[in-house]
Amino acid sequence: MQFISTRGGSLGTYTDVLIEGLAPNGGLAVPAELPRIDAAELDRWRELDYIGLASEVIGLFATDIPRADLARLCESAYGAGRFASPEVVPLSDIGEGLTLVGLSEGPTLAFKDLAMQFLGEGLEYALTKADRVLNVLGATSGDTGSAAEHAVRGRERIAIFMLSPEGRMSPYQRAQMYSLHDENVHNIVVDGVFDECQDLVKRLSEDLDFKRAHHLGAMNSINFGRISAQITYYVWAWLRATDALPEGERAGFEVSFAVPSGNFGNILSGQYARLMGVPIRRLVLAVNENNVLDDFFRTGVYRPRSAEQTLATSSPSMDVSRASNLERFVFELLGRDPERTAAAWQELSATGQIDLSAERHRFESEFGIVSGTSTHADRLATIRSFAETASVVLDPHTADGVKVAREYTESGVPMLVLETAKSPKFADTITEALGEAVPVDPATRALLEAQQRTADMPNDENPLRAYIGEHALR
Template sequence: MDYVSTRGKVKEIGFMDAVLMGLADDGGLIIPKHIPQVTTETLGKWQQLSYSELALEVFSLFIQDEIPRNDLKELVDNSYSTFRDPAVTPLHKLNDELYVLELFHGPTFAFKDVALQFLGNLYGYISRKTDSIIHILGATSGDTGASAIEGVRGKEGIRICILHPHQKVSKVQELQMTTVDDANVLNLAVEGTFDDCQRIIKELFADVDFKHRYHLRAINSINIARILAQTVYYFYAYLQLSKENKTDKLNFSVPTGNFGDIFAGYLARKMGLPIHKLILATNENNILERFVREGVYEPGAFRGTYSPSMDIQVASNFERYLFYLYGEDGQAVSTIMQQFKDTGRVVIPADKLQLVQADFVGYSVENEESLDTIRTYYDKYNYLLDPHTACGVAAADKITADNEVTVALSTAHPAKFDESIQLRSIEQVFPQQIQALFNKPQFQTVVGGTNNEIQDQLEKFF
């Protein structure tokens, strides 16, 4: 399987080189040159597979023979053996029309573990096989940081630096990152927003000399391995519901800020998974919902919400979707992204907007609406949603039509956002692993939001 850049100016590379490159050297994002197709017959054969067995089959389509199958199986098995539920991503039925896909059973209680346990092990494998130096640089709006650190902490030959917006993540998210005292981990608390952190990361990776000098590797969803890993649970949910004959009109409602999780669903559908509607659920930072509704991609005023991991105005995976929206035309994508850089705005023509609205249905969830949804579902089903999942459930309630079934992706354990949940007078018992964090010392460095300040920290660390 060959991989190319969304901007068309990087020669074709293999899977492992694509993982190591992270952000393409021309500033674009890496995507597979061809999307493998999955037939109805294949889906039937996959129906009885465990999650790890299914992941092996999906990964094999994109990796082919570059990693021997036995090695890939070991990577997959090791990655998902760390999950607390044997199903890895179990489905929880709330009613006949709504299921919750619980993606939070990994080590850090967040959906990011599904991809980052695998990517951490994959980086270790590539480092050993190629004798490569792995210096990971990432930004987080909350969950990616802890999941990435957990995936590589203590691993020989790997160092990781994570940027997070200072005092703009939940307390549990902060503790999960900053209580780690391993020598190969550096936490930088950036004075600014997640968009500032993400911009710094993309600009440092775009500095090809700096990137190569310090052997920088990406752990954010700009890394294609993250997206491929996330496609698996769409297939898994579909296959579980196919056993109940509930897949005739099956929707997925996806809380999203960076467009990675829902792009994985879009990729699964392009592979042949018969998804009826992809419901794009945002919070009040609704640049993506406005794009689906109006065809205008333009950051608005930043809003701090009860779902902070979605407090994002510039979605890094949006460019991957543009590539397919514009018929895999790298030059067109380059022109659009340059226009966005110059003007801060992208407007697509009416014919393209029709295609967008065929691909996605958008819904923006107001701050209080997310908390009301948590309260309603707790009272009605004795089931506690975190505020991000509540956005997905609220969107599902609005969009799901008669004779449709929706799977809402549950992206985090509610214990990670207790500050928000307490606002609806709900008390919860923390898992022991989370409760223990409050008694640990923290290790982080607060820095300004400039490239130079981050570069100085990286040069000392790497």
């Protein structure tokens, strides 16, 4: 399979885009043609475990990796106790017609482990084959950083430079990242918000001379390797949600997914699964008070907010006002036309917005996307409600997803809510919701008390360039 940029031009094969990350012209890598999954293939996959399914789904894109090698990569990523649940992704009924898709069983207790654990293996494989090194440059609003760092820590061919916004993550999230002292892990705390961290990453990645001189790549959701791995759990969840149906009723049986959304990569993976043929009725996008994406899907006008207008909320991983992966959705919306897509981002640069209101009627009818907003009061009430009725403690982001999912449940259509993280990562909010302090286990206490190491910087690309120049692998 060949990959292209959303703004035009060929990018090569799967392993090429794993290493490259952002396209040289600023666009994002997408398959030249999306593969299709038919009902017969889904039925054949039903008996596979998660490792086997990941090999099949990712294999639709990673056609340049021999299947035996890909199977070993998936075994390394998802086997041998890497995830707490033997199923890797368990599903559980939480009442009100909602099913929780347990995506947070990995080493950092967040959904991003499912993609990052594979991406760490895949990058090492591709770099070894090419006899190259990679300096990963990324930005995190909470969980991406720790998941990426735990996936590559100690690897000889990869160093990681992760930018995070000062004071915008939970103490647990900070501790998971900043307590890592591996020589190849560099935590850079920026005096700004996530969008400003992301802008710094883009500016350096779009400087092709700097990028090539310092072997820069990406592990956040601009890297298509992340997207391909995330498609797997949509397929898995559909298979598990339909297992109990009579055999003759499974084919074409639709489910809906509710997805807490920040940078749009998670729900985009569901969009690809839907376009590829997985029977998904609706994709319910849930955002917090930084509701730029909800505004877009309700009006068709994408109007990102400034750093000053981006709120610090109790679901911090979703404190995003400029969602990088929206470009991949717009590319599909505009008929996979790179010229129109590039023009849309030129419009954004010139005017501060993209007006796609003429296409608004297609968002749900053609792509199945609906949206909603959750507030601090909403997530507290949702956490409290499900603790009482289902004896499950939702993390704040998942609570946002559940709150919006309740607005779109339909009789006869299972609503699957994608879990974002485990609740202990956000103890202050859980305590506020439940009215009692969350017990701190010894492992968590040790993590929170561990020595932390960071490099603090202003929102300025020049000191960042100097730091990378000094510490990058050669």
